[in-house]
Amino acid sequence: MAAIEILGLTKTYQVGFWRKRPKCALQPLRLQVEEGEIFGFLGPNGAGKTTTLKMLMGLVYPSAGSARILGCEINDPRMKAQIGFLPEQPYFYDYLTAAELLEYYGQLSGVDAKERKRRVSEVLDRVGLPNVSGMQLRKFSKGMLQRVGVAQAILHNPRVLFFDEPMSGLDPIGRREVRDLMEELKRAGKTVFFSTHILSDAEALCDRVAIIHQGELRGVGAVADLTSSVQGKVEVVWRGNTVLPSVKTLALDSSVTGDTVRAVVLEASQDALIDTLRRERLHIVSVTPLRTSLEEYFVQKLRPAEAAAGVRS
Amino acid sequence: MKPSSKITQVAGTFLVLCMLTSVLLLRQVDRMRGGATLQEVLYISSPGALKRLSLGYDGLMADIYWTRAVQYFGSKHFAGSQHYDLLAPLLEITTALDPHLIVAYEFGANFLAPKPPNGAGMPQRAIELSEFGIRNNPSEWRLYYDLGFIYYMELKDYKNAADAFARGSRVPNAHPFLGVMAAQMAQHSGELQMAQMIWSTTYQSTQDRDVRANAATHLRALQVEEDVTHLGNLVAEYHARTGRLPDTFSDLQNVGLLHEVPTDPFGHTYKLTSDGRVEVRTPDDFPFLTKGTPPGYVAPPPRFLPSD
């Protein structure tokens, strides 16, 4: 059974005060996420990621289309007991302590009293907030609130998790931890659906990704499949003052500045170029990936349709 | 994925039900509370204190108290009450809050001064109210008229009435009637004409529904009294000429005393009794009649007819 089925969800807003005109936030979207997957929902800011998540959570009603989670309709309470949601930049009742908040959410999710106590301290430990019991949330930093957000999402041990920009507001260590958590959830058989605009996170974690831009789905599939048709680029810098003809044929672009030469080549030509430089006994200063293959794919997908179709030579 | 239609239907139905029930309950509460509501409005009975409490919104408060006064008198009057204890304080508070509310003084002159059941029977307080109005609005001829009206109608005090009408006649743009009235009061002649003149002036110049209805009732009564007196004189003359009483009004026509058989203001013919008295057929329609009613007739409490 599919964990999430999005069947043509559409959202149009009316904008303007006097003369209302429709603005399309999400064009009919069809997606299917299998159980046990980590699914990345990628797109730049304002692409329609949060709108989609809000519709899945029943916060915003779609203009058309429908969706099912775990085979149930969106407003089915039985289904809602089995999902967890972390909103973007979450904010909570700031007069509560983290433990009180989780206790309250546990009650709302129908976790029974004994189980609740155990789970609250367990998830607080898990997200790295073991010693904040007496502190009201109004004193929490942004990163700590994000951790509380993760904690409340996994509190009731849900089968499907929805994370909206889970890494935002976190320091590198925090991001590492959230990644680990997601992998752990996957190992435990959970489904994770998360939105992000940070591609490295998606590339490292996701089984499959969807790319959305301007409310339109631009591509979906396993990372390896999507990137098979595109190649990343690498910038190589070495000491020297001329660009060898053999390098010129390999490089997409090259330039000489003082006594350093830089050239941009496709990932596939990277080894050939380095071999050439070695043969010439040139001193290599650096080899830097400019774009990973997913990023390259992403950039292509974000271009207007005709550009992606190859009109540009 | 849409707003739950079940909840919409349940909440919508419940909303309508609650709305209807609340109106019904409110009507029940109204019935139970009865007159209590108006008794309560005067827990603060000092006009000065109320003015201060109204925080500068005295205009609005005056309107509210004016409504209360009218409602109070109207509901009591409809119930045929003999007591209008709150009318004076309500009008005093109203005019203290807004001294320029002319209609309130007029209402006081018409309904505070007359004896119950047609009014509160407090001519002295009505006079004070009018004088207060004149002090605050010296150029309103209506207020002098109201004052003269009270002196004449309720107290038969011709001197003060003439004085009030004379003061009023000196106000710019005063109704010409005031000067005439002042002169007539001085001689106090022609009672019927004077009363007719006064009531028709009130009828023509007032803006207030109740005051106009009251004036119309009075005018009709005066008309009937005039007719009854006239017809009575003709009957007496017929008796003098023929030595017997007429059986019908056509007997009067036959001897040339009467051209046309008169009708009362509601179009009914008058009744000629076997003992030669002239009576109105529906005395209940003419609350203020002093003649033309059957012997021993007791008038019901006067009511204005809404058609006026």
Added chain:
Amino acid sequence: MSSRIRHIASNTFREAVRDRVLYNLIAFAVLMCGASILVGQISIGIERLVVINLGLTAISLFGVVIAIFIGIGLVSKEIEKRTLYTVLSRPVQRWEFIVGKFFGLAGTLVVNTFFMAIGVFLALLYVSQRFQAADGWVLVALYFIVLQFLIITALALFFSSFSSPLLSAVFAFSLFVIGSFAEDLRGFAAMAQGTTRWLATGAAYLLPNFASLNVIGSVAHGQGVAGALILSETAYAMVYAAMALCGAVLIFEHRNLK
């Protein structure tokens, strides 16, 4: 009542307490102490009258202010701060959220009124040394005040479900003022003619009638309230509050929470 409504209600109550709403009790206590000492010294014979009038009026005003200023934020603040997202993504229906919020604030007001009532009775005891049978009617007046709170809370919640806090406050407060002059409004309506009269009378019946729930004046004069009237007023307040809540549920059920 579903357990979720109970949990939402108790969390709303906890919010009010943590946000120091009950601190108004201190202001009230100071007012009552000052008033009872002062009238004890200056007035003869009307100490009880002053204490009852002042006490009950203060309870009513404090409560109305609390009901409006918390009530208007109950829904809109949760939408604005996005605290609602993590609640509604749980097995909580939208109507349960509204009803829970209502009971939470109503509970807060009942507790608040309870403490204030104790203050009034202490002040009464202080000025007249002993309780009288007529003091029992003060309880009825207090009960009617609580009924008023139920209506205002429901109305504030109703406005909060679709309007900004500032506008909600204006609407709710206007309705309170208009409703307090409900009898006069009907007086105005009765003076109008024709269609206007029907419309005005209809409006006068649909607006909340706070005037009939105000018995402070008569209770202060030791007058009683009929049992049947207490029942009818109770029914009226409950039905009116339920009506406003239904309205809130209807609107909130259809809202997109941006």
